[in-house]
Amino acid sequence: MENSEKKKPKLKMAVYWGAACGGCCVSVLDVHEKLFDITELADLVFWPIALDVKYDDVRAMPNGYIDVTLFNGAIRNSENQYMAMLLREKSKILVAYGSCAHLGGIPGLANFTNRDGIFERVYDTSESTVNPEKTRPQLKTQVPEGELHLPYFFDDVLALDQVVCVDYYVPGCPPQTERLVEVFMAIATGATLPSKKTVLGAWDKTQCDECIRTKTDKKTIKEFRRPYEIEDDGETCFLEQGVICMGPATRGGCGYRCIKGNAPCKGCYGPSPDISDPGAKMISSIGTMIDSNDPVEISEIVDQVADPAGTFYRFSLPGSIIRRKIL
Amino acid sequence: MEFQPTIISFLCNWCSYTGADLAGTSRMKYAPNIRIIRIMCSGRVDPTFVLKSFREGADGVLICGCHPGDCHYHEGNYKCLRRFKLLHKYIQQMGIHKDRLRLEWISASEGRQFADLVDNMTERLMELGPSPIKEIMEIA
């Protein structure tokens, strides 16, 4: 028995980023000395941020060659989409790693506009831009050395599972490193994996379950407040102080890091298992808390929520029911 | 052919659904564009249902409950009103025309008002034209 254990080949693992900030890759590095445990069990075969492995090398791999790919970042352009499809083909298990791959994440907020809107802002109207010729990125550019290619920039930002089949999700912006290690160890040691499509590395129960702030049934809101507008005692539930906290609708597992830092939860861990649209759920829940039966007063209170879409869908817009603005 | 909108509507069992039934028993004619889903109380209406309706192709969504003060469950309609206001702000931010979502109070005796409401909303949606949401949301 012991022999067969030893002979077990090392896992082949890949980490890739789509439209991402790089934080997810850093969270993988954040395993610190546990990296030795990981490399004991797995070979990293592809990881652009850390290893010099070319796309051609990936293309050369046989299908299913990679055991696990952690794909972070959303799908913003044709390169992201191509790599998602390629890595899907090459991987036995494809994990949507982090909020962007899971539900679209912060880049997903670009779905309030589209390609033209973004290009206009970035290449024309931004305060630091001087571009009288209105130059735009070109898909092909001829240079003396040959033809240069840029990926096609989509109108929409998509979550990973909107372009390829995803086996598991590890949520978070970025995922809590301890959770990554747990998930990795489970895969590496051959523990029985949960059924496909499950969220790993996060609890079914939402943030309030672990949050140690004092919660009561007095969840009524007469006035919405921004965090800087309250004298926070560090103990009272944010919602009970009129501050929108996505905690009730957001999976636990992060160790309620934001709340510990005296900031309300923003929702990066995504919704609990039965919820199809965390923003709508939170609109429902917080709407119910409004402490008035008078239509005019309710409107006044609602007006204090400056940006409902950005507040309730900060990390989940592409993955939600209305996944982009109707332009 | 003239565009015919589809309205998904959520009616509370005690007042509005009964009011719609009364329109029926009184043989009041109204636009055939509405599709009614019965719920026990307008307080059961989850914004998810509204968004889902738009996503699946509804051109408009109508929520009806008991008049303020008349809720069979005391205050469900107020809870609905509060959520509605926040949801209404959200959908407008998402570029969905405000007239595509309405909340109205219909009592058990207001068959006529219900029929008129359906006609009125249908007419407005015809002006607004087909909702593009379903098409835009589809990912090929």
Add this chain to the structure above:
Amino acid sequence: MEEPRIGVYVCWCGTNIEKVVDVAEVAKAMEKLPNVVLSKNYKYMCSDPGQDLIIKDIKENNLNRIVVSACSPRIHELTFRKTLEKAGLNPYLLQMANIREHVSWVHDDKKAATDKAKSLVAAAVTRVNHHEELQKRTVDINPATLIIGGGIAGLTAALEIADAGKKVFLLEKTNHLGGVVAGIDQSFPYFDSAQQIIQQFIKRIKQHENVEVLLNTKAENITGYVGNFKMPLPMLGIDAELEFGNIIVATGLKPYDPSAIREYGYGYLPNVITSLEFEKMLMSGKIETKDGKTPEDILIIHCVGSRNKNCHEYCSRTCCMTALKFATQLRSALPKANIYQAYADMRSFGKDCEELYLKASQKDIMFLMYDQQKYLPEIRRAPNREKCEMLVEIEEILSGDMVEVPADLVILMTAMEAHEDVKDVARTVGVSLCGNDFFIERHPKLDPVATTTDGVFIAGTCQAPKDIPDSVAQAKAAAARVLSSIDVGQVEIEVTTAFTNEDLCCGCQTCISVCPYKAIGFNEENRVSVVNEILCKGCGTCSSACPTGAIRTRHFTDKQIMSQIEGMLSMTKRKSKKTELEV
């Protein structure tokens, strides 16, 4: 649970549905939907052969889900649930689609109506896939009954129940029993003494060992549910409360205040009086004007506040007969007086009522017909008070003449209307009111005594204007319903309640203050919310307020409603656009 096997039944309702909706086409369209085993149309699904058809199909085809597309579920959901039970299926595996009240009766265009019916039935089919078996629950019935209102209906019901040996709490908001009937002299059509009837009732009630009368007491803050209601009595001490299993609402109506009708001058013309004021005069035995003179000319005006869109559009039902009773009484008291009746339509239905009209019309009484929608009789002070007190201008529509009638006394046959506080009563007992503020019965024809709230019954004029025999009949019917429920001893209660999935509940406690019935508590040990399903009435507000999806409302789950939305829109075809991803 095993794979859904769905049977779909599209009812014709005779021609009610069939003449507008292509029932065969609707049934055929459903055959293609997933899990539909068979789809049929039939002339009357609610008839015995219709129900037998379902039972036979369930048995022969192992159906485990049924969709009946027919009338409103408010009418026949219970019928078909029982059908499923007879076939050995859980009754909640049924879904109805309302294609009569919501389709065939409100639309003329056959194509549009058929399309709409298809989408409603498809929604029912997709929904029923997610239906779950729900287990019935029963509670014991507290044999005491609360009766709200001490008028003829309340007194009758109280006696009926008390005589059967059951406890009754009789609530009366004023300081005396008897209601409107206590202010009436004789009743029509037989001229027997209303006083004798009501005073006898009051005497018996006061002496009855099973009746506890609470005067000056309003029905307030009633909590609980069928079989187990409670009402606090703060004036009797902090913990004092009544406990009872059923409620009969018999709050009656009040006379309309005619001072709002300018033409009649009620309030400033001293000799314009209401019918109830005239009853008082009759009881005192002295028919006279304010100055103490015997009136020579007397006019009785019908439909005051009734059948007029400026007041109440409904007919108050008793005024015509009361007016004829007055004319008859006046004729025997004042053989020489001129008696006029200004009426809109003479409504003398009911046993021996037309006969009373006939007799009255032979007593030298002048009947003048007016159009109460257009020209109300106009009363003004007579310039020469020697001859008569007032002059009344009436457009008599049978002759087409404008006539001027002298009058020393005018009796206004005032309407019956709801009490101002009826909404408070409605709220505390959880029963809806119609547009005229009458209580809504469970079914206008088949169940006019019960309400949609289990354990709450209605009797007398609070349900609609009616005369003494009808009030008494309804009161006895309500009492019979209460007694039969006490006799059974147990009642099935709401099964479509909310419950918490403790594996998902995060303990945020949002739901607790949302519940109007205080049915949700917090378990401090497990840090989860817990629904008391006995108190829960299944409104579902907590499920929508719950941010985690931990609270589900049985029979109205997110999945069921969402699938209904999908099914409803699955029949609407629109071209779909390829997105740029395919580029």
